[in-house]
Amino acid sequence: MNNSPQEIYQFLKADGDLLVVTHFFPDGDGIGSLTAFSGMLDQLEVKHTLAIDDLIPEKYNFLPGFERIRNLRVQPLDELFGRVAILDAGSIPRIGQAQTCIEPGAGILNIDHHLTGQYYGDLNLIDTGASATAEILYKLCGEFGLEIDQQIAYGLYVGILTDTGRFRFTNTTARSMSICGELLGKGVNPGWVTENIYYNLPFELVQALARSLLTIELHHGGLVCLIRLDHGHRTDDTEGFVEYASSIKGVALAAFLCEIDKSLFKVSLRSRSPVDVSAVARQFGGGGHLKAAGFRFQGGRAELIDRLLKEFGRQIEAHDLQPGVKFIDVAGDMGEPREEWMLEWSDRR
Amino acid sequence: MNNSPQEIYQFLKADGDLLVVTHFFPDGDGIGSLTAFSGMLDQLEVKHTLAIDDLIPEKYNFLPGFERIRNLRVQPLDELFGRVAILDAGSIPRIGQAQTCIEPGAGILNIDHHLTGQYYGDLNLIDTGASATAEILYKLCGEFGLEIDQQIAYGLYVGILTDTGRFRFTNTTARSMSICGELLGKGVNPGWVTENIYYNLPFELVQALARSLLTIELHHGGLVCLIRLDHGHRTDDTEGFVEYASSIKGVALAAFLCEIDKSLFKVSLRSRSPVDVSAVARQFGGGGHLKAAGFRFQGGRAELIDRLLKEFGRQIEAHDLQPGVKFIDVAGDMGEPREEWMLEWSDRR
Numbered sequence: 001m002n003n004s005p006q007e008i009y010q011f012l013k014a015d016g017d018l019l020v021v022t023h024f025f026p027d028g029d030g031i032g033s034l035t036a037f038s039g040m041l042d043q044l045e046v047k048h049t050l051a052i053d054d055l056i057p058e059k060y061n062f063l064p065g066f067e068r069i070r071n072l073r074v075q076p077l078d079e080l081f082g083r084v085a086i087l088d089a090g091s092i093p094r095i096g097q098a099q100t101c102i103e104p105g106a107g108i109l110n111i112d113h114h115l116t117g118q119y120y121g122d123l124n125l126i127d128t129g130a131s132a133t134a135e136i137l138y139k140l141c142g143e144f145g146l147e148i149d150q151q152i153a154y155g156l157y158v159g160i161l162t163d164t165g166r167f168r169f170t171n172t173t174a175r176s177m178s179i180c181g182e183l184l185g186k187g188v189n190p191g192w193v194t195e196n197i198y199y200n201l202p203f204e205l206v207q208a209l210a211r212s213l214l215t216i217e218l219h220h221g222g223l224v225c226l227i228r229l230d231h232g233h234r235t236d237d238t239e240g241f242v243e244y245a246s247s248i249k250g251v252a253l254a255a256f257l258c259e260i261d262k263s264l265f266k267v268s269l270r271s272r273s274p275v276d277v278s279a280v281a282r283q284f285g286g287g288g289h290l291k292a293a294g295f296r297f298q299g300g301r302a303e304l305i306d307r308l309l310k311e312f313g314r315q316i317e318a319h320d321l322q323p324g325v326k327f328i329d330v331a332g333d334m335g336e337p338r339e340e341w342m343l344e345w346s347d348r349r
Numbered sequence: 350m351n352n353s354p355q356e357i358y359q360f361l362k363a364d365g366d367l368l369v370v371t372h373f374f375p376d377g378d379g380i381g382s383l384t385a386f387s388g389m390l391d392q393l394e395v396k397h398t399l400a401i402d403d404l405i406p407e408k409y410n411f412l413p414g415f416e417r418i419r420n421l422r423v424q425p426l427d428e429l430f431g432r433v434a435i436l437d438a439g440s441i442p443r444i445g446q447a448q449t450c451i452e453p454g455a456g457i458l459n460i461d462h463h464l465t466g467q468y469y470g471d472l473n474l475i476d477t478g479a480s481a482t483a484e485i486l487y488k489l490c491g492e493f494g495l496e497i498d499q500q501i502a503y504g505l506y507v508g509i510l511t512d513t514g515r516f517r518f519t520n521t522t523a524r525s526m527s528i529c530g531e532l533l534g535k536g537v538n539p540g541w542v543t544e545n546i547y548y549n550l551p552f553e554l555v556q557a558l559a560r561s562l563l564t565i566e567l568h569h570g571g572l573v574c575l576i577r578l579d580h581g582h583r584t585d586d587t588e589g590f591v592e593y594a595s596s597i598k599g600v601a602l603a604a605f606l607c608e609i610d611k612s613l614f615k616v617s618l619r620s621r622s623p624v625d626v627s628a629v630a631r632q633f634g635g636g637g638h639l640k641a642a643g644f645r646f647q648g649g650r651a652e653l654i655d656r657l658l659k660e661f662g663r664q665i666e667a668h669d670l671q672p673g674v675k676f677i678d679v680a681g682d683m684g685e686p687r688e689e690w691m692l693e694w695s696d697r698r
Binding site: 200249 | 515516517518519521522523524525526527528529530531533534539540543544547548549550551552555556558559560561562563565567571592593595596597598621
């Protein structure tokens with residue numbers, strides 16, 4: 001069960017340094033929640049350390065407070081903390097090596113919005129109705145009577161913006177958007193945020209995108225779209241490429257075949273139809289969500305494509321999908337998880 | 350001067366059919382304002398006809414009321430109207446051939462938000478502080494005591510969403526975003542809207558994008574990025590391609606060279622720096638805005654690139670731009686117009 005704002009307040013105001021962490025492979029909600037929470041703790045005069053066991057994507061470096069986040073892979077922490085706040089992580093393993101900085105018997109505060117989030121904290125504040133962990137922190141600011149300063153406002157805005165996929169996914173609610181309106185009123189510059197996060201691409205990424213888009217193929221009467229990226233053209237952060245395949249008019253099922261090593265493919269699947277792509281991924285030993293799933297495949301490209309198209313064909317038949325129908329399944333989000341989020345298979349890792 | 354809501358109400362409630370039009374080359378605000386206004390007129394029981402002198406982009410066909418908009422190029426109107434409402438058009442010529450449907454001496458209501466908007470109506474309601482014409486209509490709904498039904502809500506949301514560049518441009522205000530929050534509360538599905546407008550691409554467009562991105566080049570130490578599209582790979586709606594060039598990290602000036610005919614180029618320029626690209630465009634007989642401009646060029650590609658790079662070089666020197674500096678000028682919008690919006694040169698036409 002969730003703890004009250006009063007209990008959380010008392011926890012935060014107790015003695016001792018507080019470690020504040022989020023999950024590895026951090027996203028905008030993890031990072032924005034960290035910087036916003038840091039601003040809240042400053043106002044509460046709580047001494048704290050911000051840490052992530054991973055590289056922190058440079059595109060978020062415009063966030064006030066960003067420079068205070070410690071990448072534990074570069075700067076490990078020697079000390080053990082008796083108090084920890086974990087933000088936006090559905091389970092403890094998701095904070096990775098940050099676990100080694102937690103004293104046995106330490107008090108843990110868990111603030112999260114994931115549907116599959118576990119109540120692993122000594123104190124918990126889980127709201128699956130919130131669009132982002134940042135939205136929970138926004139509410140907490142009100143309950144603690146804190147002023148939403150620039151650092152808090154930017155962190156919260158980035159958390160909601162990125163977790164809603166730029167106001168696209170089904171978690172984009174009237175409430176989350178109204179909160180963003182208020183945050184703009186607190187001085188957030190939405191253009192500056194959007195430019196930094198979405199319009200600041202490495203040159204190599206655009207070159208790789210060109211190579212990848214050249215491979216685009218339609219199958220099954222236009223219901224299936226495949227794109228690939230060969231090993232020779234690989235670069236970081238190609239996660240979004242599958243979107244180009246799934247965004248084509250009439251496409252119900254899309255796949256991005258990224259050759260991460262000679263004859264080793266990381267495959268991302270997307271559905272814009274009632275087909276559950278996690279079921280497709282499971283046929284290859286992977287998994288994921290209803291509308292976003294993935295797997296790894298060792299073998300030749302021709303064999304992979306052949307098997308994948310057959311599997312897609314079976315699903316198209318089972319769901320009686322017809323070419324030419326307007327396929328825009330509501331919202332481009334992942335849909336409900338079909339099983340516990342399997343990091344090792346996920347194409348989001 | 351602006352007229353009062355009461356005066357506008359009286360105008361609308363007078364006798365006779367009302368013609369409601371927006372500018373040719375219609376965008377989301379023009380089209381969304383038309384369908385929303387139509388919903389408002391239905392509630393006011395005003396008989397009306399919606400018309401645009403142009404093709405109406407199919408991607409907006411999910412809008413309730415879309416099917417009521419008449420494309421005058423396909424279905425000309427015989428009748429003359431004694432009352433006209435013109436939405437989102439800064440001057441009368443922008444409605445094109447719809448002008449021929451206006452009776453001499455007809456009453457004209459002009460509702461607009463453009464900075465360069467003229468008070469050409471018998472009644473005018475111009476609010477340059479509004480993010481979109483849709484935002485003005487939202488306010489009018491309140492003043493008229495209308496219920497924001499589905500048709501109105503979708504039209505207004507699309508108007509604000511598209512005119513703010515998906516909450517990116519400097520017209521994204523606390524107010525416009527809060528209104529969008531309210532519209533979600535009225536039943537707008539933001540995912541559905543976003544998928545239809547931004548994630549529903551023709552296959553040919555993605556193929557052309559691949560071809561175009563392959564040509565990407567950096568110059569002047571990475572400050573300038575050029576992309577091209579050869580005549581053989583041309584398709585409709587390549588307007589957004591220049592964004593890929595301007596979105597590359599470190600790029601201050603970007604150009605998209607679209608070969609629209611043998612040795613005829615339509616060139617789009619973007620600035621993410623203090624450089625005024627309309628001044629660059631003027632060197633080639635074009636024009637536009639501070640941060641978005643364009644021109645046409647008759648001649649060889651090598652000559653065009655050579656002249657353009659020299660002109661960019663002069664601007665870089667004049668503004669002392671240094672490579673390696675983080676160039677993200679606030680917001681990706683066009684900036685203030687440098688001169689009267691010149692349609693024939695604009696790359697937005």
